[in-house]
Amino acid sequence: xxxxxxxxxxxxxxxxxxxxxxxxxxxxxxxxxxxxxxxxxxxxxxxxxxxxxxxxxxxxxxxxxxxxxxxxxxxxxxxxxxxxxxxxxxxxxxxxxxxxxxxxxxxxxxxxxxxxxxxxxxxxxxxxxxxxxxxxxxxxxxxxxxxxxxxxxxxxxxxxxxxxxxxxxxxxxxxxxxxxxxxxxxxxxxxxxxxxxxxxxxxxxxxxxxxxxxxxxxxxxxxxxxxxxxxxxxxxxxxxxxxxxxxxxxxxxxxxxxxxxxxxxxxxxxxxxxxxxxxxxxxxxxxxxxxxxxxxxxxxxxxxxxxxxxxxxxxxxxxxxxxxxxxxxxxxxxxxxxxxxxxxxxxxxxxxxxxxxxxxxxxxxxxxxxxxxxxxxxxxxxxxxxxxxxxxxxxxxxxxxxxxxxxxxxxxxxxx
Numbered sequence: 191x192x193x194x195x196x197x198x199x200x201x202x203x204x205x206x207x208x209x210x211x212x213x214x215x216x217x218x219x220x221x222x223x224x225x226x227x228x229x230x231x232x233x234x235x236x237x238x239x240x241x242x243x244x245x246x247x248x249x250x251x252x253x254x255x256x257x258x259x260x261x262x263x264x265x266x267x268x269x270x271x272x273x274x275x276x277x278x279x280x281x282x283x284x285x286x287x288x289x290x291x292x293x294x295x296x297x298x299x300x301x302x303x304x305x306x307x308x309x310x311x312x313x314x315x316x317x318x319x320x321x322x323x324x325x326x327x328x329x330x331x332x333x334x335x336x337x338x339x340x341x342x343x344x345x346x347x348x349x350x351x352x353x354x355x356x357x358x359x360x361x362x363x364x365x366x367x368x369x370x371x372x373x374x375x376x377x378x379x380x381x382x383x384x385x386x387x388x389x390x391x392x393x394x395x396x397x398x399x400x401x402x403x404x405x406x407x408x409x410x411x412x413x414x415x416x417x418x419x420x421x422x423x424x425x426x427x428x429x430x431x432x433x434x435x436x437x438x439x440x441x442x443x444x445x446x447x448x449x450x451x452x453x454x455x456x457x458x459x460x461x462x463x464x465x466x467x468x469x470x471x472x473x474x475x476x477x478x479x480x481x482x483x484x485x486x487x488x489x490x491x492x493x494x495x496x497x498x499x500x501x502x503x504x505x506x507x508x509x510x511x512x513x514x515x516x517x518x519x520x521x522x523x524x525x526x527x528x529x530x531x532x533x534x535x536x537x538x539x540x541x542x543x544x545x546x547x548x549x550x551x552x553x554x555x556x557x558x559x560x561x562x563x564x565x566x567x568x569x570x571x572x573x574x575x576x577x578x579x580x581x582x583x584x585x586x587x588x589x590x591x592x593x594x595x596x597x598x599x600x601x602x603x604x605x606x
Contacts, residue, residue: 210494211442211468211521212319212338212531216259217241217296219601222556223512223542224500228460230448231399231409235552235603236298239312242397242411242448243346243358246300246308250605255298257554257601263289263593265321265532267328270589273572275331276582277377285327288532289593290320296601306350315340316364316413317441321530329529330373330380331584332571336530337369340441344395354401362393366418368437370476370530374428377582383431385476387422391441406451415443415470424478434479440470458502468521469493487528491521498538512542512556520563527567532591534565542599552603560595567591 216222218237221229232238233245236255265288274281300310319338323329346360367388373380393414401407420437446464453459468491476485500514516538522531542556571584 210466210496210518211471211491211533212317213442213466214294214315214318216261216294216597216599217314217316218255219257219259219542219556219599220544220554220603222259222558222597222599223514223540223544223554224460224502225498225514225516225538225540225558227462227498227500227514227516228448228450229462230397230411230446231407231450232448232460233399233409233450236300236310237296237312239298239300239310239344239346239360240296240314240316240395241446242399242409243310243360243395244348244356244397244399244409246310246346246348246358247306247350247356247399249300249308250302252301252606253299253603254606255296255601255603257296257599259294259296260598261292261294261595262597263292263595265289265591265593267323267529267532267567267591268589269328272328272588273586274328275375275585276572277375279375279377279380279582279585282326282328282330283324284589285323285329288321288323289595290322292320294318303347308348310346310348312342312344312346314342314344316342317366319531321532323529325373325382329569329585329587331375332569332587333370333372333529334382335369335371337367339367341365346395356399358397360395362395362413362416364391364393364416364418364441365389366391366420366441368420374426374431375582375584376428381427383424383426383428385422385424385435387420387435387437389418389420391416391418405453406449409448409450411446411448413444415467416441430480430482431478433482436477436479437475439474442467442470456504458504460500460502462496462498464496466494466496466521471521488526490523490526492523494519494521500540508546510544512540512544514538514540514542516540524566524568527565528569529567529587532565532567532593534563534591534593536563536595537561550605554599554601554603556597556599558595558597560597562593562595565591565593
């Protein structure tokens with residue numbers, strides 16, 4: 191287990207989140223090709239532990255699933271009348287591409303306890319974020335680097351009540367680490383400050399699947415919020431900012447309704463609607479242990495909906511082709527958008543394929559392109575900085591972000 195955890199720390203590179211806010215929906219490559227449509231009802235492999243643990247009752251025997259996602263987000267700021275930080279500091283550049291190439295892994299294991307009782311465990315990253323700008327950019331006094339890493343360990347059990355109904359429940363133990371950096375405007379100098387902290391939080395996930403007919407099933411799934419109370423340090427060459435820090439954040443709950451239907455021997459159809467309670471994220475507050483006032487950034491995020499539809503084409507007994515579309519609402523309004531998380535609504539176009547390589551082994555690949563709506567930003571911090579009250583303001587970031595994401599996923603599934 192220690193070796194697996196170390197692998198996740200090494201390979202789970204935080205990224206510009208691909209679902210609303212800073213959520214990551216990339217939890218399997220088999221679902222990628224359908225834009226994760228029907229995720230809580232498909233129950234194709236052990237990755238159902240994340241989407242709906244009740245789906246384990248549809249998988250026979252012992253199974254291991256390993257997936258890797260190669261994700262390349264792009265986020266470029268285009269300046270429109272931004273104002274430099276006070277004290278005569280230079281305006282700076284537009285910051286370059288704030289996105290970066292990332293690898294995100296998933297691992298799942300499932301086994302039978304009895305004919306009707308199943309056990310599984312998943313390891314994944316449900317939340318993640320990284321934006322990083324050139325250190326001399328326009329908004330350096332507000333944000334340079336923003337990172338969030340999570341590792342989620344999710345044991346679960348499923349019980350087949352009867353031929354129509356299956357139930358599942360799991361527990362999440364989630365490690366989170368956050369790192370924020372920016373420049374400090376002293377008027378005559380620009381020292382940097384880095385704030386970093388981590389902690390463990392806990393939650394549950396629940397699910398049910400109802401087999402309405404021989405070919406159609408409906409799934410409902412719920413993942414609870416996970417409260418994180420991060421503890422760490424603030425380090426800077428500006429002495430007042432060298433101290434211990436704490437910050438609290440609630441990683442939000444979500445609820446989904448999914449459906450899967452085998453239309454005939456050639457075609458499957460699936461769909462999904464997911465609600466996420468991002469309205470819990472009202473502010474980002476960092477509490478400094480010394481006399482420095484709290485750093486408070488208003489967020490006021492909104493609850494979001496995600497809609498997806500997908501289809502499978504069974505080309506042969508061994509090859510399955512996939513397609514999917516999705517619309518993903520963003521939690522951030524134009525009024526409260528910041529340089530740390532400049533996301534907006536996105537549309538998914540996804541393609542994929544599954545190949546039964548051997549009787550016990552299957553390979554899945556998926557690709558998605560995310561079309562992200564241009565995001566405007568108008569963050570005016572020309573007044574005195576809240577964490578350095580004797581210094582000039584942080585400037586006024588005004589402009590638009592041009593963004594998109596490309597994702598390539600691969601997965602191997604082995605049955606014993």
